[in-house]
Amino acid sequence: MKNHEIHNYRAKPICDMHMHPHVEAPLDESVAIYNDVMEHFNYEKIVLQALPYYEPINNYKTLYFKAQDKRIYANLGRFHHYDERDTKEFYEEQIKTFYAMGCDGIKLYEGKPECRKVFGRSLCDPVLDKFYEFVEEKQLPMVIHFGDPREFWDINKIPKWALERGWLYDESFVHFDALQKEVEGILEKFPKTQFVMAHFFFVSDDIDYAANFMDKWENVTFDLTPGTEMFFNFNDKADEWKQFFxxxxxxxxxxxxxxxxxxxxKTIEEKYSHAVNLVRSFLEYKEPFTDKWTTRTFDHPFGFSDDILDKIYHDNMVRLFGENSRPLDGDRIVYELKRDLPNLKLNEVTKQNADEIIAFFSK
Ligand SMILES: [Zn+2]
Known part of the structure; x- marks a missing residue:
C-alpha cells in the first residue's frame, strides 16, 4: 500500500522540494531509491538539494540523477577552496557554470553553524555579491539551510538528544541572531531573490518575526521540512499558526x-516515512494523533482543506521551479567535472561515481 493509503492522507500528487543525494553509494542504487520513494509517497516532482560540503562530487551526482528522471530537479551547492582562490570572480564563474550545466536552483549550506565556522565569512560578504546578483537576475530558487533551532545555542535549553550529538554551539560559532542578520543582509542587497528558507527558517518559536519577514520580503518562501521542534511550536500556538498558514x-x-x-x-514506509508522516498528519488530520517518530501527541493538528493543501503540497513548488525542469548540457557537465576532478578528493565509491557520470554524459 502507498503511504497515503496506509494513513488515510489525500490521494493527490505531491511535490517534495527538499530531498538530498547525501550518501556515497553506487549511482544505480540511489536511482532505485528515488524511484521507490516517488512511487510510495505519490510524488509528482522532487528537488534534490546537493550538499557538496559533505561530498564534493555531490553537484555532479545531483545532475546525473536529474538526467535519469524527468521528475527530478537539481539544486546545486557552492564549492569553496577555503583559500585565496575563493574570489569574487571564482564565485561568479561558479554560478554561471551551474546555470549553464542545467541547475534548477541553488542550495546554500554555509548557514549551517559548523559550515559557517569553516567558511569563516559572512553569508552576505561582498565576495559573494556577483553570485547572488546572478541568482536574483535569473530568479533561481535559492534554498538556504540557515542555523539550527535557537535552543542549540543555550546550554539550559538544548534538548538532550541534540546535546549528546555535540550540537551545542558555543561562542566559537556565529550566534543565531547574527546569522539571521547575515541572511537579511543578502536580501537587503538582492531583495527580489527567490529565497526558500529551509526548516521554516527556524523561526517557529517567533510568529511575529516570521510574519514580519514574510511581509518585508515578497519573494521569500518557507519550507516545512522538519526540524521536529517546528511542529511542537505550531501545536502549542495552533490557532495563531493556522491563521499564519x-x-x-x-x-x-x-x-x-x-x-x-x-x-x-523492510519497506519503503518503514525506511523513509518518518518526516513525511509528521508533516502530513499535522497538516491534514482533524483529530489529535500520536506521531510514531517523535512519540509526541499533537492535540491541535491543522486539518487543512484541499485548497490550502494543494498549494503547500504542489502548486507553490511548480510556480517556483517550473512545470518542467531546466535542460541539461551534458557536454558542459563532462567538461566541468573533468576540470574539477583534481579538487574533488575522491575515494573508491565516488571515483566510480565520477567515471559513470562522465561515461553517461559522454554518450
Ligand atoms: Zn536538508
Missing part, C-alpha cells in the same frame, strides 16, 4: 529531507 499559503512548501540512504526497515 492560511494567510501565507502561497508561500509555504512541503519537504521531507529524504536521502539516498539505506535506512533500517
Amino acid at each position: 492560511i494567510k501565507y499559503a502561497d508561500r509555504i512548501l512541503y519537504g521531507s529531507d529524504i536521502y539516498n540512504w539505506h535506512r533500517e526497515g
